[in-house]
Amino acid sequence: MSTASTCATRCSWWDHVTPALKDPISAVTQAFLADPCPYKINLGVGAYRDDEGKPVVLQCVREAEAKIEASNFLESTSTALSSKLVEESAKLVYGEDSDVIKEKRFAGIPALSGTGACRLFAEFQKRFYPESRIYLPDPTWSNHRNIWREVHVPDRTFRYYHPDSKSLNFMALMDDVKNAPDGSFFLLHPCAHNPTGVDPTDEQWREISSLFKVKNHFPFFDVAYQGFASGDVEGDAKAIRIFLEDGHSIGCAQSFSKNMGLYGHRVGVLSVLCNDKIQAMAINSQLQQISRTMYGSPPIHGISIVSKILSDPDIKAIWLKEVKVYLVSSFFFRFCTLFDFHYYKDDWTDSLSIISKCYKVMATRIHRMRVILREALERLESPLNWQHITNQVGMFCFSGLNRAEVYLLEKEFHIYMTPDGRISMAGVTTKNVDYLANAIHEVTACDQDAKILHNTDAYKINTDIRFTSLGTSKTRARGMNLAL
Amino acid sequence: MASSVLSLASATPSASLSSHEIEKGKLNLGNSSLCFKKEKTNPFMKTKSVGRISMAVASNVSRFEAITMAPPDPILGVSEAFKADNHELKLNLGVGAYRTEELQPYVLDVVKKADKLLLEKGENREYLPIEGLAAFNKVTAELLFGADNPVIKQQRVATVQGLSGTGSLRLAAALIERYFSGAKVLISSPTWGNHKNIFNDARVPWSEYRYYDPKTVGLDFEGMIADIKAAPEGSFILLHGCAHNPTGIDPTPEQWETIADVIQEKNHIPFFDIAYQGFASGSLDADASSVRMFVARGMEVIAAQSYSKNLGLYAERIGAINVVCSSSDAAARVKSQLKRIARPMYSNPPVHGARIVASIVGDATLFKEWNAEMEMMAGRIMNVRQKLFDSLSSKDKSGKDWSFVLKQIGMFSFTGLNKAQCDNMTNKWHVYMTKDGRISLAGLSLAKCEYLADAIIDSYHNVS
Numbered sequence: 001m002s003t004a005s006t007c008a009t010r011c012s013w014w015d016h017v018t019p020a021l022k023d024p025i026s027a028v029t030q031a032f033l034a035d036p037c038p039y040k041i042n043l044g045v046g047a048y049r050d051d052e053g054k055p056v057v058l059q060c061v062r063e064a065e066a067k068i069e070a071s072n073f074l075e076s077t078s079t080a081l082s083s084k085l086v087e088e089s090a091k092l093v094y095g096e097d098s099d100v101i102k103e104k105r106f107a108g109i110p111a112l113s114g115t116g117a118c119r120l121f122a123e124f125q126k127r128f129y130p131e132s133r134i135y136l137p138d139p140t141w142s143n144h145r146n147i148w149r150e151v152h153v154p155d156r157t158f159r160y161y162h163p164d165s166k167s168l169n170f171m172a173l174m175d176d177v178k179n180a181p182d183g184s185f186f187l188l189h190p191c192a193h194n195p196t197g198v199d200p201t202d203e204q205w206r207e208i209s210s211l212f213k214v215k216n217h218f219p220f221f222d223v224a225y226q227g228f229a230s231g232d233v234e235g236d237a238k239a240i241r242i243f244l245e246d247g248h249s250i251g252c253a254q255s256f257s258k259n260m261g262l263y264g265h266r267v268g269v270l271s272v273l274c275n276d277k278i279q280a281m282a283i284n285s286q287l288q289q290i291s292r293t294m295y296g297s298p299p300i301h302g303i304s305i306v307s308k309i310l311s312d313p314d315i316k317a318i319w320l321k322e323v324k325v326y327l328v329s330s331f332f333f334r335f336c337t338l339f340d341f342h343y344y345k346d347d348w349t350d351s352l353s354i355i356s357k358c359y360k361v362m363a364t365r366i367h368r369m370r371v372i373l374r375e376a377l378e379r380l381e382s383p384l385n386w387q388h389i390t391n392q393v394g395m396f397c398f399s400g401l402n403r404a405e406v407y408l409l410e411k412e413f414h415i416y417m418t419p420d421g422r423i424s425m426a427g428v429t430t431k432n433v434d435y436l437a438n439a440i441h442e443v444t445a446c447d448q449d450a451k452i453l454h455n456t457d458a459y460k461i462n463t464d465i466r467f468t469s470l471g472t473s474k475t476r477a478r479g480m481n482l483a484l
Numbered sequence: 485m486a487s488s489v490l491s492l493a494s495a496t497p498s499a500s501l502s503s504h505e506i507e508k509g510k511l512n513l514g515n516s517s518l519c520f521k522k523e524k525t526n527p528f529m530k531t532k533s534v535g536r537i538s539m540a541v542a543s544n545v546s547r548f549e550a551i552t553m554a555p556p557d558p559i560l561g562v563s564e565a566f567k568a569d570n571h572e573l574k575l576n577l578g579v580g581a582y583r584t585e586e587l588q589p590y591v592l593d594v595v596k597k598a599d600k601l602l603l604e605k606g607e608n609r610e611y612l613p614i615e616g617l618a619a620f621n622k623v624t625a626e627l628l629f630g631a632d633n634p635v636i637k638q639q640r641v642a643t644v645q646g647l648s649g650t651g652s653l654r655l656a657a658a659l660i661e662r663y664f665s666g667a668k669v670l671i672s673s674p675t676w677g678n679h680k681n682i683f684n685d686a687r688v689p690w691s692e693y694r695y696y697d698p699k700t701v702g703l704d705f706e707g708m709i710a711d712i713k714a715a716p717e718g719s720f721i722l723l724h725g726c727a728h729n730p731t732g733i734d735p736t737p738e739q740w741e742t743i744a745d746v747i748q749e750k751n752h753i754p755f756f757d758i759a760y761q762g763f764a765s766g767s768l769d770a771d772a773s774s775v776r777m778f779v780a781r782g783m784e785v786i787a788a789q790s791y792s793k794n795l796g797l798y799a800e801r802i803g804a805i806n807v808v809c810s811s812s813d814a815a816a817r818v819k820s821q822l823k824r825i826a827r828p829m830y831s832n833p834p835v836h837g838a839r840i841v842a843s844i845v846g847d848a849t850l851f852k853e854w855n856a857e858m859e860m861m862a863g864r865i866m867n868v869r870q871k872l873f874d875s876l877s878s879k880d881k882s883g884k885d886w887s888f889v890l891k892q893i894g895m896f897s898f899t900g901l902n903k904a905q906c907d908n909m910t911n912k913w914h915v916y917m918t919k920d921g922r923i924s925l926a927g928l929s930l931a932k933c934e935y936l937a938d939a940i941i942d943s944y945h946n947v948s
Contacts, residue, residue: 012810013753013784017663017817020824026614047610055608065603078799112647112830119829128551146828183547218547249547263611264835274548285554292557292678293685294654294829295647300799301836 024142024418032416040414041436043427046194046395047263048362051429056362058261060319064308067315078300082110085303088310089254089269093223093237098244100273107283108271109291110298113263114224114255117270118147121220121251123290124272124283125185126151134220135176135186137161139398139420141194144187144222158186161196166388166400168198177211185218190239192229192394195422199229199393205239209246219243220251227259227323229394231363249273256306258395259323265302323362366395369428373397376437382445397423405443413439558677559918566916574914575932577923580729580895581798582861585929590861592796594854598843602836609835614823616645616804617838623845624789624804628758628772635779639812642819644805644826645833648798649759649790650678652805656755656786657686658825659807659818660720669720669755670712672696674920676729676757679722691715696731701888701900703733709746717751725758725787726771727894730922734764734893740774744781754778756787762794764894766862768855779808791841793895794858802837865895868928875937882945895926905943913939 022030028044050056086108094100111117125132134148137160148155158180159172177186188208193199200208212219221240227233243250249272256267270287274280291297309315367390374389389397401409401421409415415436417423428436556564562578584590615621621643625636635641646652660667669688671679672695683690693715694707712721723743728734735743747754756775762768778785790803805822809815826833844850869889876886889897901909901921909915915936917923928936 012814014663014807014809014814014818017814017821019817020820022820023614023823023827045611055610057606057609061609062606112834115828115831128548143828143831150828257611262609264609264832266830266832266834272548279548279551282551282553283548285556286551289554289681290685292650293681295651296801297799299647299801299834299837302834 028416028418031410035414035416037414039432039435041416041427041432043415043417043423043425043436046258046424046426048258048261048366048395048426049429051365051431053427053429053432056261058319058322060309060315060322061260061262061305063315063318064305064312067308067312068304078297078303081300081304081307082297084311085110085267085307086269086271088307090271092233092310093226093240093252093254093271094244095234095237095241098241100244104277104280105275106271106273107280107287108269109284109287110303111253111268111270111291112266112295112298113257113268114222114253115143115147115268116266116298117253117255117268118144118222119150119294120270120287120290121253121272122148122151122153124287126153127286127290129185132185135180135184137173137187137189137193139195140187140189141222142418156180160193161198161398163400166196166198166385166398167391168200168204170200170204173200174207174211177208177215177217180215180217183216183218185220186212187220187222188239190221190223190226191236192225192396194224194394195396195418195420196398197388197392197394197396198398200239202238202242205242209243209248212243212248213246218251219248220253222253224253224255225258225394226254227320228363231324233259233320233323249275256302260306260309260319262302262305265305266298267302267306268298366425369425369430369433370397372430372433373425373428373437376434377441380437380441380445382441384444395424395426397425399423399440401440401444408443409439412443415439562916562918565910569914569916571914573935575916575927575936577915577917577925577927577936580793580924580926582793582796582895582926583929585864585931587927587929590796592854592857594844594850594857595795595797595840597853598840598850601843602839607839612645612832612835612838614826614832615643615819616833617835617842619842619846620645620802620838621804623842625806627768627845628761628775628787628789628806629779629808630769630772630776633776633779635808640809640815642807642809642815642822644819644822645838646788646803646805646826647801647830647833648792648803649757649788650682650803651801651833652788652790652803653679653682653757654686654829655805655822655825656788656807657683657688659822661686661688662821662825664718664720667718667720668716669722670715670752671722672708672724672728674730675722675724676759679757693721695728696733696898698900701898702891703735703739705735705739709742712743712746712752713750715750715752718753719750720753720755720786721747722755722757723774725756725761725775727760727764727896729759729894730896730918730920731898732892732894732896733898735774737773737777740777744778744783747778748781748783754783754785756785758787759790760793760894761789762855762858763862763865766859766866768794768858782810784809791837795841795844795854797837797840800837800840801834802841865925868925868930868933869897871930871933872925872928872937875934876940879934879937880941880945884944895924897923897925899923899940901940901943902948905947908943908947909939913942915939 025045029042032040032042032044048056090106090108091101094106100106109120111120122134125134133154133156135156135158136144136148138157139161145155158176159169162169162172180186189199191199223237223240226236229236240250240252251272252270254269254271257263260267272283274283309319370390370392374386377386377389384400388400392398399417399421401417403419406417406419406421409417413435559579563576566574566576566578582590624645625641625643629636629641644655646655657669660669666689669683669690670693671683671690673692674696680690693711694704697704697707715721724734726734744754756778758772758775761771764771775785775787785808787806787808788803789806792798792803807815807818807822809818844854869892873886873889876889880886888900892898899921903919906917906919906921909917913935
């Protein structure tokens with residue numbers, strides 16, 4: 001029995017609420033923002049930056065917005081726009097000419113970017129396959145685990161990254177896929193794997209797809225970087241097209257955060273392939289129901305921008321150029337790396353100035369930074385092998401730095417990245433790349449043992465694992481199991 | 485909900501698939517063409533896999549065969565039926581979206597201005613922090629509690645931007661599920677249809693407290709108090725801050741005090757859903773008085789806000805969840821946990837709607853203009869209520885008391901019509917409404933009041 005006068009002295013209802021552990025990725029940004037050092041570098045969150053370190057609003061986005069009737073959204077227009085978004089997004093990822101599109105054999109719903117699409121799928125999976133699990137690559141984006149855990153779907157990992165070679169551990173991957181119970185749900189990154197940047201080759205994808213067919217596994221693709229990985233939207237969807245060729249009925253979470261720079265607008269799509277239109281309607285109705293109790297529907301502003309960009313041929317052409325790596329320039333890069341052709345930023349600019357002047361080319365800049373960073377480390381005569389910087393693809397580089405080194409980089413050099421050593425290449429600019437290379441060299445080359453540590457046991461084992469993973473090796477990389 | 489999320493990729497369902505479609509299994513993509521039969525073979529059939537030879541193996545049975553159609557949403561279903569009707573006198577009083585006298589959707593002038601300003605500013609599209617836009621969180625809490633409220637000054641409010649009312653309610657529901665395992669939420673009978681769905685999906689148990697009295701077409705106050713008293717101690721009581729949806733019936737200030745007494749007595753937590761601040765009386769401050777009264781008593785309060793109606797930002801999904809705690813430390817901890825819930829749901833909230841609200845509420849001129857537009861919108865509804873009441877009173881000679889039309893407040897009115905009578909409204913008079921007898925006055929024009937009065941009188945008296 002309490003009255004108004006004793007209310008203030010009463011304990012709070014919330015005494016038992018403990019402070020939540022910070023999200024590892026946004027915690028990096030927060031720490032960065034709090035740092036007063038003028039030459040600090042943020043290599044945490046995967047948001048594209050130009051060479052000045054500034055966020056970029058794509059020209060295609062500005063053009064799309066100009067064409068949209070500002071805030072004139074009738075409910076009927078909202079519905080039509082949502083349908084348009086789903087339709088165009090499906091064409092983008094499955095291919096305009098695919099049978100799936102022609103026969104409309106897919107269910108689709110706008111979602112709150114990639115996170116929202118994964119969450120909708122996880123809820124859907126739990127609802128209709130309550131006993132199922134999700135197999136996640138080891139490592140993967142840290143939020144994947146949160147998402148499936150939130151809906152009480154247990155996760156397992158399959159081996160993916162080989163810390164020694166800093167490349168794909170293909171044999172182990174195939175082994176784990178084979179050993180998983182038939183009909184398991186797998187989450188795959190079709191391109192620009194986050195956080196490693198390591199992707200299977202086309203041939204490896206074909207073998208994975210074959211094995212999936214035999215095992216009748218369900219492939220769920222998290223498509224966060226279509227167009228952003230190689231600059232070619234079609235090429236970046238190759239893995240998905242391979243699975244489609246093999247007749248898999250897949251699910252796809254698409255995000256337009258990176259490839260259209262629409263991070264804050266939360267635009268994405270969840271699609272699920274099915275047998276026919278009738279089933280598509282049924283699945284749509286279920287997905288709609290799930291989203292209605294979570295947030296209603298995604299915001300129309302982002303939906304209208306993306307649907308405009310994808311459906312207006314002129315604006316779409318601008319978009320494709322803005323993400324694109326030109327065949328000439330990408331060939332040039334590979335040529336240079338292949339033959340150890342050393343060049344410095346000025347030489348490059350001179351050589352390709354005619355082409356590069358015309359457009360903002362996001363993937364090119366990222367790739368260029370990879371080359372420059374690697375070269376800088378090699379010039380410093382770092383004892384370590386930094387090939388992975390240019391071998392890996394997409395926005396991130398899994399540097400191989402261990403936690404101690406990451407900590408030093410933060411404390412001594414004011415360089416911020418996630419504890420697993422993942423570097424967002426978008427945060428590297430021509431102005432800070434030398435400083436970054438020097439810092440990395442300092443923290444890795446000082447110790448004789450650093451080389452051994454660096455190459456074999458780069459990652460601490462996270463003891464907070466609630467589920468055991470496939471395989472028995474205790475020294476497998478655990479980049480995904482961050483402090484949560 | 486005004487905006488539908490349905491994104492039907494397919495056009496119309498085919499009644500039956502041709503055998504050709506069923507047999508078809510040939511895909512030609514690029515330079516590899518594979519042929520396989522779409523038979524209903526055992527999907528778990530194993531064969532030895534050597535490279536890509538084993539293509540003739542497992543069939544492509546969808547794993548989602550067993551999925552049935554979800555039932556249609558009752559509120560949005562009304563709009564769909566309305567669209568399909570070709571009668572010239574048809575009237576849509578279903579979904580609660582504001583319409584002008586000409587029955588057109590209304591985009592507020594302040595919103596157009598704010599939108600234009602944003603476009604000119606050309607701001608970046610970076611991720612918001614998980615808790616949302618700081619400028620928005622600041623102004624939304626001030627709008628609800630009053631800028632000078634001690635709880636704000638003492639930093640005792642955990643505010644997190646949410647996706648309109650729905651999203652904010654869901655965040656709170658997840659918090660309750662996590663930290664008050666087994667605790668119940670009490671919702672009014674009736675209440676907005678999506679409330680129970682939200683709590684169901686969040687796995688929070690709920691039960692109802694009496695609210696609507698069909699005999700008086702008013703508040704069953706005694707029933708409400710009794711049910712709140714009877715609930716297990718430490719329950720969450722979901723209250724509509726103003727303009728109750730669907731009835732339009734709000735407690736009087738004195739009744740609110742009694743409700744607060746009982747809640748304190750039973751150690752319950754008041755959980756406000758404020759979807760119509762400004763829309764009830766026309767005054768943003770006046771409509772927040774119930775919440776402010778609870779807070780002034782020193783109670784810890786949860787409050788979900790929505791800008792869908794009062795700023796017409798339905799489609800942008802902008803709202804907030806506020807938890808008023810007894811200490812700033814508790815508020816900080818609660819906020820961190822709300823963020824933890826949001827991260828695996830959508831990572832961070834959308835930026836556009838937040839910027840619009842922040843620029844309107846944060847700018848003195850725009851805020852003043854908004855107040856004026858708010859008064860105009862609420863005023864139109866009050867005028868329509870008056871006209872409807874006048875029409876009903878003059879046309880109906882039976883002596884029935886229609887004054888509830890005037891007593892009720894906000895966008896909605898509970899007419900007291902039963903399902904059969906509602907069906908008559910639709911089938912005979914082409915007036916679309918929800919089957920619980922709710923009409924949305926926001927969809928009614930002065931010009932149509934007389935027609936509606938005729939329809940209501942006919943349905944009430946001639947149908948049972």
